[in-house]
Amino acid sequence: MHEVLTVARKEFRDGLRNRWVLAISLMFALFALGLAYFGAAVSGQVGFTSLDTTIVSLASLAIFVIPLIALLLSYDGVVGEEEQGTLLLLLSYPLSRVQLLAGKFLGHAMVLAVSSILGFGLAALAIALLTGNVASVGLWKAFGSFILSAVMLGWVFVALAYLLSVSVNEKSRAAGMALIVWFVFVLVFDLALLGMLVATQGGLHAELFPYLLLLNPTDVFRLANLTGMEATQAYSGLISVSSAQLFHPTLLFGVLLLWVIIPLGLASFIFKHRES
Amino acid sequence: MNCAIEIVAVCKDYGRVHALHDLTMQVSQGEVLGLLGHNGAGKTTAIKLILGIIDPTLGKVEVLGHSPTGKSARTLRMQWGYLPESVSFYEQLTGREVLDYFAQLKRVSAHERDGLLERVGLDEAADRRVKTYSKGMRQRLGLAQALLGRPRLLLLDEPTVGLDPIAVRDFFSMLNDLRRQGTTVILSSHVLPGIEQHIDKVAMLREGSLQACGTLDELRRQAGLPMKICASGSWPPGFWQSRLDERGIAHYKVNGAHLEIDTPLDAKLDVMRLLLSQDSVHNLDVQSPSLESLYVHFNAVQRQESGHA
Numbered sequence: 001m002h003e004v005l006t007v008a009r010k011e012f013r014d015g016l017r018n019r020w021v022l023a024i025s026l027m028f029a030l031f032a033l034g035l036a037y038f039g040a041a042v043s044g045q046v047g048f049t050s051l052d053t054t055i056v057s058l059a060s061l062a063i064f065v066i067p068l069i070a071l072l073l074s075y076d077g078v079v080g081e082e083e084q085g086t087l088l089l090l091l092s093y094p095l096s097r098v099q100l101l102a103g104k105f106l107g108h109a110m111v112l113a114v115s116s117i118l119g120f121g122l123a124a125l126a127i128a129l130l131t132g133n134v135a136s137v138g139l140w141k142a143f144g145s146f147i148l149s150a151v152m153l154g155w156v157f158v159a160l161a162y163l164l165s166v167s168v169n170e171k172s173r174a175a176g177m178a179l180i181v182w183f184v185f186v187l188v189f190d191l192a193l194l195g196m197l198v199a200t201q202g203g204l205h206a207e208l209f210p211y212l213l214l215l216n217p218t219d220v221f222r223l224a225n226l227t228g229m230e231a232t233q234a235y236s237g238l239i240s241v242s243s244a245q246l247f248h249p250t251l252l253f254g255v256l257l258l259w260v261i262i263p264l265g266l267a268s269f270i271f272k273h274r275e276s
Numbered sequence: 277m278n279c280a281i282e283i284v285a286v287c288k289d290y291g292r293v294h295a296l297h298d299l300t301m302q303v304s305q306g307e308v309l310g311l312l313g314h315n316g317a318g319k320t321t322a323i324k325l326i327l328g329i330i331d332p333t334l335g336k337v338e339v340l341g342h343s344p345t346g347k348s349a350r351t352l353r354m355q356w357g358y359l360p361e362s363v364s365f366y367e368q369l370t371g372r373e374v375l376d377y378f379a380q381l382k383r384v385s386a387h388e389r390d391g392l393l394e395r396v397g398l399d400e401a402a403d404r405r406v407k408t409y410s411k412g413m414r415q416r417l418g419l420a421q422a423l424l425g426r427p428r429l430l431l432l433d434e435p436t437v438g439l440d441p442i443a444v445r446d447f448f449s450m451l452n453d454l455r456r457q458g459t460t461v462i463l464s465s466h467v468l469p470g471i472e473q474h475i476d477k478v479a480m481l482r483e484g485s486l487q488a489c490g491t492l493d494e495l496r497r498q499a500g501l502p503m504k505i506c507a508s509g510s511w512p513p514g515f516w517q518s519r520l521d522e523r524g525i526a527h528y529k530v531n532g533a534h535l536e537i538d539t540p541l542d543a544k545l546d547v548m549r550l551l552l553s554q555d556s557v558h559n560l561d562v563q564s565p566s567l568e569s570l571y572v573h574f575n576a577v578q579r580q581e582s583g584h585a
Contacts (some may be wrong), residue, residue, distance in 0.1 A: 017368050085363035087384045089421070092327045092360075094353035101553045211507075275290060275330055 003095035004103040011107020015073075022117050025255055028119025031065070033060055036261075048131050055142050059225035062150050063218045066112075070157035071178040074108045075122055078165040078271065079174045098268045105162060105264060112154035120147045145249070149224045152256040156217040157181075159263040166271040189216045210247070214236075217259040224252040234253050279341075280305040280429055280460040281326055286335030288321055289486075295321040297484045299335070303462065305428075308455055310471055312571060313481035319464040320361065322481070323431050326462070334507060340429065357422035361433040361464075364414065365380040367407040369419050371398055374406060375424075384424045392420040397446065411438040419447070430454065430461045436470075448474050452458070472567045480574050487574040492567065499573045501565040502527065502538035503508060507551050509533060509558040523550065 015021050036054045037047065048054075054244040078101070091098055124143040128134045164177045193212060213219040281303040288296040296318045303309045313319050324330045325337050328344025340355065342348035365374050372393065379389040393399045396416040406414065415438060422430060436444050452473055454461060465471060478495060480487040488495055514529055520537070525547060527538035539547045544562075551557050565573075 002383070003381060004378070010377050014366075014368065062399045084365070085360050086365060088324075088329065089358060089363055089378075090381075091329045092353065092356070092358040092376065094350050094383075095381055 001101045004106060007095070007100055007103025008106035008110065011104050014108050015107070020073060021111055021118075024112070024115035025119040027065070028116060029123045031061055032120050033126055035061065036123070048127060051139055051142055054127070055146050056226060058146060059149075059222060062153065063222060064186060066150055066154050067182050067218065069110075070112060071152045071161045073111060074104075074158045074161035075165055075174045075178040076171050077104050077108065079168055079171050080165075082169065083171055097271050101162060101166070101264075101268050101271055105158060108158045109155050112158065113151045114117035116147055116154065119144030120150065123225075145148055146225060149253070149256070151223055152253065152260070153217060153221040156256060156259040156263070159260045159267070163263045163267040163270070166267050166274070167168040173258055185216055185218050186233045190219065214247075214255050217256060220252055220255050220259065223247055224249055224256070226268075278305045279303070280307070280339070281462075282336075282338040283322075283325070284336045286324060286325060286332045286337060288318075288330065289333045292346045294484050296325070296332075298394070299481075299484075299486050301479055301486060301489050303460060305380075305460050306455075306458040307477055308451070308461045308463065309477045310475040310478045310567075311462055311481065312466065312567075313480060314466060316483075317481040318484040319481055320433060321484075323358070323433055323464060324460070326431065327356070328352070344539055354425060354433065355427055356429040357416045357424060357427035358430075359415075359418045359422040359432045363418050363438070365417060366407050368405060370403050370405050371409065371413075374404040374417060375420055378421045379424055382425045384485055389424070395423070396420045402423070409487055412440055415439055416443070419450070428459060431464075432461065433464045434466070435463065436465070444470065469566075469568065478567065478570075480571060482575055488570075492570075495570050495574075496565055497541065498539065499570055500567065501569060501573055502540055503544050503565065504540060504563040505544070505547055505551070506538045506561040506563070507535040507536075507537075507559065509554075509556045511554075511556040519550065523547075
């Protein structure tokens with residue numbers, strides 16, 4: 001454990017040193033405040049809108065931004081050290097490859113968690129103060145579960161980034177593949193699913209369809225945040241096709257957790273068995 | 277049990293590429309071994325095998341009596357230090373922070389860490405970021421890192437590349453200190469001049485095969501390269517021709533007041549007796565075949581053999 005924590009501490013400090021934590025926190029805070037204030041602009045008003053609308057629009061934005069940030073943060077985690085020559089050195093030290101990978105993941109996971117809690121948390125606090133709702137349990141609960149799911153979504157893509165990073169031997173390839181992963185999960189998957197639904201006239205997959213959504217972590221995140229929200233109708237796109245009530249939130253968090261564990265396990269398997 | 281490293285009949289293939297072929301060699305404890313070869317000769321592969329970073333395709337590797345990929349790997353890893361070739365470290369950290377990271381991984385105290393920074397001459401630059409370091413300073417940092425935890429075995433891959441002459445001298449004086457303390461050292465290099473007097477034993481690799489392995493004297497005997505004896509003095513023209521010819525010495529050059537003789541090792545003393553018996557000789561200089569000429573010799577032998585095959 002000492003080794004894992006040492007590596008994690010270094011990765012986290014790198015995150016502070018090169019301003020990742022600061023940049024992500026600021027970005028999240030500005031997004032949250034901006035969406036809360038201008039979220040109702042479409043309907044001709046400015047000012048803090050309902051909590052549901054804020055969370056739903058935040059979630060829609062987070063689906064694009066968080067995977068991108070997580071992939072950017074971690075795509076060079078292993079392949080970058082390899083190009084630098086430090087990977088070979090680390091492998092000669094008394095720590096196993098799995099420990100190295102676990103430490104790096106933990107460090108980046110903390111960077112994302114701290115930034116999300118700081119950014120979205122401060123925004124929630126500002127909203128609460130400005131709308132005079134500091135004591136509202138609903139607001140804190142809603143933001144709490146949003147932050148938790150956002151952190152989990154980030155971890156999923158950090159895990160995927162490490163899977164890429166151990167599978168290639170050039171940083172530039174890892175970067176290219178990270179973009180493809182982002183593109184597939186954030187854009188292509190839903191389109192393909194929708195296309196399939198239309199092509200089969202909705203008949204064939206009616207039962208199967210909601211479960212297919214679980215194959216995409218961004219959709220799981222969407223489901224987790226849009227379940228049971230009034231404002232869902234206007235924003236949820238694909239989700240409205242399926243019954244959002246089908247899955248219990250705990251189940252959805254479990255699925256996200258699987259989406260962290262499986263790529264990470266695969267990454268450590270590949271890392272452990274590859275040459276060099 | 278004074279064998280620090282034992283490599284027996286090791287082959288290492290990467291797919292179809294044979295990186296090492298039937299490598300067998302031993303390094304005794306306290307020995308300094310020079311591992312020589314061109315780029316791609318298999319030096320780094322050999323080091324990776326010793327460090328247990330890769331498994332051999334065939335054969336056996338033992339380090340300090342244990343397999344480097346087996347159960348004792350962790351204990352072994354506490355006992356060796358490694359300096360990879362052209363490592364650039366973490367640019368955004370300071371020298372002290374970099375060393376700190378590695379010290380923690382090796383469970384070495386902060387006190388020892390600071391001592392090492394001083395020892396490699398980085399104590400003043402320790403709190404500057406590595407980004408601002410010169411190549412030589414990075415190499416010193418790498419060396420400090422390799423020395424963490426007072427290793428019994430040191431593997432240094434091209435340690436003097438990019439160093440200025442003073443840094444090279446400092447490096448070798450540190451190497452000599454370690455040698456006196458009984459540290460086993462493997463020094464991989466393709467830069468030959470200057471390392472002769474710092475190594476006990478040489479292993480030469482070429483295209484994954486061991487060309488030669490032994491002490492410098494053993495290799496000289498094996499190669500049978502001539503010694504060069506130079507004399508200067510004042511003698512009449514044609515003075516040497518008859519004297520050398522009657523002793524069967526064929527390879528010589530006379531250039532005014534200078535005489536240069538190439539002689540086989542076993543005829544060395546005869547030639548010297550002859551030269552010393554002449555009053556006209558004022559100065560004498562004997563040169564054994566250099567490591568460089570041995571290296572060229574063993575590489576050329578192999579090339580001929582493979583050419584015939």
